[in-house]
Amino acid sequence: MARRELSSIALIVLGLLDQGPLHPYEILRIMRKHRDDLRLPVSVGSIYHAVERLERDGYAVPLATAREGARPERTTYEITDDGRAEHRRRTRDLLRTVQPEYPAFDVGLGQADSLEADEVVALLRERLDTVREEHAAYDAALGSIVARGVPRRHLLDAFYELEQRATQIAWIERTVAEIESGELDWTTPHFPTHGIDIHSNTPDDATSSPEKDLV
Incomplete structure (x- = not known):
């Protein structure tokens, strides 16, 4: 079975656990302090989902469960050796590989x-x-x-x-x-761009077909 790549939030959580054991609420506080919420959606639910995924994959394990006052019990997690290795591997992959983004x-x-x-x-x-x-x-x-x-x-x-x-x-x-x-002209009639491929000097109609477009 192919490896499921860590999500961005799971990778950040794993990186924080690599610095020391934490419970999900501490992870959330640190991520917001680091302004990771400007980069990806961050919530209690998303942190817990990431931690559950890391535990399921063997990258993090529960360390201790404690209760403070009337608050619900909170479980502290720590990174495993496999988790540390996966964090390094995925970080290397993200640094060297150009991946499609959809802004x-x-x-x-x-x-x-x-x-x-x-x-x-x-x-x-x-x-x-x-x-x-x-x-x-x-x-x-x-x-x-x-x-x-x-x-x-x-x-x-x-x-x-x-x-x-x-x-x-x-x-x-x-x-x-x-x-x-007016340097950037906005007055000419609408020009159809479906035949233009910005990655090639050859018009689409000379190099592609409906069958190719479906591949």
Whole structure:
């Protein structure tokens, strides 16, 4: 049977357990503190689901169960040797392999030519305000963390996210300016793009067929 790859949240949970035993609520608190919720959906339910999966696969085991006051019992988990090895393997795979991603913004950009230029500009400016705010908050938070002496190697994902936002800001600013100046033409009739393959210099109709498209 083929190996089921760890989900992103399961990988992060496993990485936290690699630093020491934790119960799911502690994991949730740390993930929110690290702002992992900006990267993927994080909730009590998703943490428990990830922990159950890790336990089922032999990557984590219950260590102790305790109760604090009137709170429900909480089970602390620790990583296994297999879990540590799987965490390293999956991390290596994610670092070296380019995998398909499906960002929603890309889909919106692909359909933007159905709208009027003024509306596209207004919508992009609205997004720009949001991304700028996120970038500023991220930058301030990172600066504070670095000032406390946290080594940069522990923050590579955060610095990457910061750079991604900066790149998006620059692209939106440039595109808005091009639309407003007329450099990016928005007046020509709608042009059918179904015969264009951006990954090839050859039109689709010369290289593909309905049968090929189904493969």
